[in-house]
Amino acid sequence: MNLLLDPLFRVRLPEQTMRVSLPELLALLGDDRVESLPGVQRHQEDALHIFLCYLAGAVLDRQGRQEPAQNAEFWRAGIRLLTRAEGCDNDDAWTLVVDDPTRPAFLQAPASSRAVFDRDYKPKASAPDALDVLQTAKNHDVKAARGHSGEAEAWCLALLTLQSQIGFLGAGNQGIARMNGGFGSRPCVAWQQCRRPGARLARDLPVLLAHRKVLLAEPHPYVANGRVLLWIVPWDGQDSLALAALDPFFLEIARRIRLVASAGGWQALAATASVPRVAAKPQKGNLGDPWIPINTKTGGALTVPASGLTPDLLRNLLFADGGFTPAAMQEAPTGQGAGWFSAAVFVRGQGTTDGFHETAIRVPEKARRVLVGAGPARDRLAGLSRTGLETASAIQYKALQPALFALLEGGPEAISIDKREIKQWVESAAAPFVRDWNPRYFDWLWSTLEQPDDTAALQPWFDILRALAESTLERAFTRVPLRSGRNYRGQTRARALFFGSLKKNFKHYMEVSNELS
Incomplete structure (x- = not known):
């Protein structure tokens, strides 16, 4: 299943529901034609949105463009140029299952050799939801391993959520860099003028591109044209990538995962890593991600407590008070009309998830004018x-x-x-x-x-x-x-x-x- 060519993602348009490839999805979102994405679970929406924003932002930057509305051929060609520039000469990096484990696959770093792959990788999940970030001890609210092992879209989204949202989970199971510590969380805090997925992308992409100038200046160590696709270079779990080698829009992976064919579908294999993919522990998750507020007391990324998104926390985030620096995405733009202050997070504990929390606070026009002033x-x-x-x-x-x-x-x-x-x-x-x-x-x-x-x-x-x-x-x-x-x-x-x-x-x-x- 090649994301650049094959119709993977289900989209609901005003006139029909259909499946589209990744470039076609970006084109439809850019034109604000998407009503909803039926295959995406709520806890996966922000992970997919942020992934698309970073990917589209990197492509637009390389092409010298700013406008989110582009056709599918533009996105396909731009993604391929980006992929080749980073060392993959074909579409393997956008293919869910690649038989050769020394080649990259989508969000799956290659092993340095077949011998290393055979030695390190063990069965991890036989269904996509068993790979996802949700940690459950028993079959209570959401049944474990309920998805079919051949559902390509479900595997893609489970991979994406795991690789961009997971924290530390025992020896060798590393977490993402954009999180304050192994037991932290990756919040998504933003202003939404309209809650349609296309309108959200159209609003956030220009903010992200403008924020790029901040990320390329001190104290951030990033470099223009640095690495974006961190699953292309081999990773045997023994070495980390330095922030100074990365683009501000880098798309990280946290785990050594490999999808392989199995009877009746696919399964996920996993290997441990002695160090995280990105060497960023001293930064405490404060890596300039524009969806993450910063705790000024710790200097690290916001970690939402088990109590979740309480009115007290939301009030402090909204007014940039109580020891928080607001996320770039949460600042309401000047203009007319009401909007939404939104926040969502998977609250994590030690080896557990303490619930998916989300809120969307409607801000009337008069309140918006006061807040931006x-x-x-x-x-x-x-x-x-x-x-x-x-x-x-x-x-x-x-x-x-x-x-x-x-x-x-x-x-x-x-x-x-x-x-x-x-x-x-x-x-x-x-x-x-x-x-x-x-x-x-x-x-x-x-x-x-x-x-x-x-x-x-x-x-x-x-x-x-x-x-x-x-x-x-x-x-x-x-x-x-x-x-x-x-x-x-x-x-x-x-x-x-x-x-x-x-x-x-x-x-x-x-x-x-x-x-x-």
């Missing part, structure tokens, strides 16, 4: 966003959780927060409050632009939080374990603590709420 309006919005989060935290930890402790403990004079079982129950009972206010946060924040008085702007947010917290407490009354003779006392004490804390910490807002009720 600088001055009092933006500073005020940033301040209100911080106060809104602090209010939610105060209601949770100063009012709701103490009330829940009192409820479970039967209404003592002084609650105890040290018992592990009680603490776990309280955290579980309080979880709906957090779950319910999270999706309301940014809608409230944008509404403050219509209210010039800060106190008045915060009042609706307090009312929302109070109602959600009170509802959470009332639900807890129905699920609390029975304590003979103390349930009524526990509920009474819980209500007293809850409303007493609100009156103490939010006296003004409580007075206004009571006047309106």
Whole structure:
């Protein structure tokens, strides 16, 4: 299956669904004719998008072009010129299965000899989804190895996701360079004017090409016309490529993988590597990738914690606050209309994945104008966003959780927060409050632009939080374990603590709420 010639990718157009080659896919995206890509799973979308952007960016740079809208023949010829310039004289580097293991295959580095290949490579996966980045211990949400071993598109996407998203996973299983450490994650944070795949490519490619000038200057070590296709040169797992030999748009591979023919389809073989493909450990993933924000405290790429894309983290990324330098792709362009602030990431643990997290926050036109500007309006919005989060935290930890402790403990004079079982129950009972206010946060924040008085702007947010917290407490009354003779006392004490804390910490807002009720 040759990606440059054979119809591999399923695309849904307004008039039909069809399969197209890689150059044809780039042409259709450039013309914004693609409605969707049915074969691409959600967790693979960003990996494919970034791959296409880097590849198209390298081809356009070599051809002295800027416009993303090009025909398929342009892309095919440009990819072949790039491939030959890097040492592969045919289409092997774009073919999924190449019988000679000393030749490159798509995202598969060649071995230095047949003997090395026979010695090192062992069976890895018999189905494409078993090769993907998702690590599961049991067949729960997504069944393992459910894909057919002959599905070329599925193998292609699984390879692409693995080679561009995976982290360290035990001795010899190396991770990508664009990640802060082996247990980090590779986030994709960007502004989207339109969520169609073609419009996304058309917006991101010019930003990427403009960002190239930054990447070719200090402190980045890249060189113009450096290596882009890192799977062409042999790799036996003993040596790494230096950043100084690479193009800013380099397409990396993390693992030694080889697809081979098997009974009824294909299978993946894998070999370990003693060192990563790219020597970039000191950079901590801070390699200039325009989709990755930088943590200014560590100097490394953003690593999203197990809690995921919380409103607190998203707020800090959106306002470039809280110790983050924004990604080049997330900066909203000047112009008219609403847009989307999007973020997605596979959160990784030690040998596990802690979930695929994604969000798309709609930013109205008025909020967009404030965000792209600088001055009092933006500073005020940033301040209100911080106060809104602090209010939610105060209601949770100063009012709701103490009330829940009192409820479970039967209404003592002084609650105890040290018992592990009680603490776990309280955290579980309080979880709906957090779950319910999270999706309301940014809608409230944008509404403050219509209210010039800060106190008045915060009042609706307090009312929302109070109602959600009170509802959470009332639900807890129905699920609390029975304590003979103390349930009524526990509920009474819980209500007293809850409303007493609100009156103490939010006296003004409580007075206004009571006047309106």
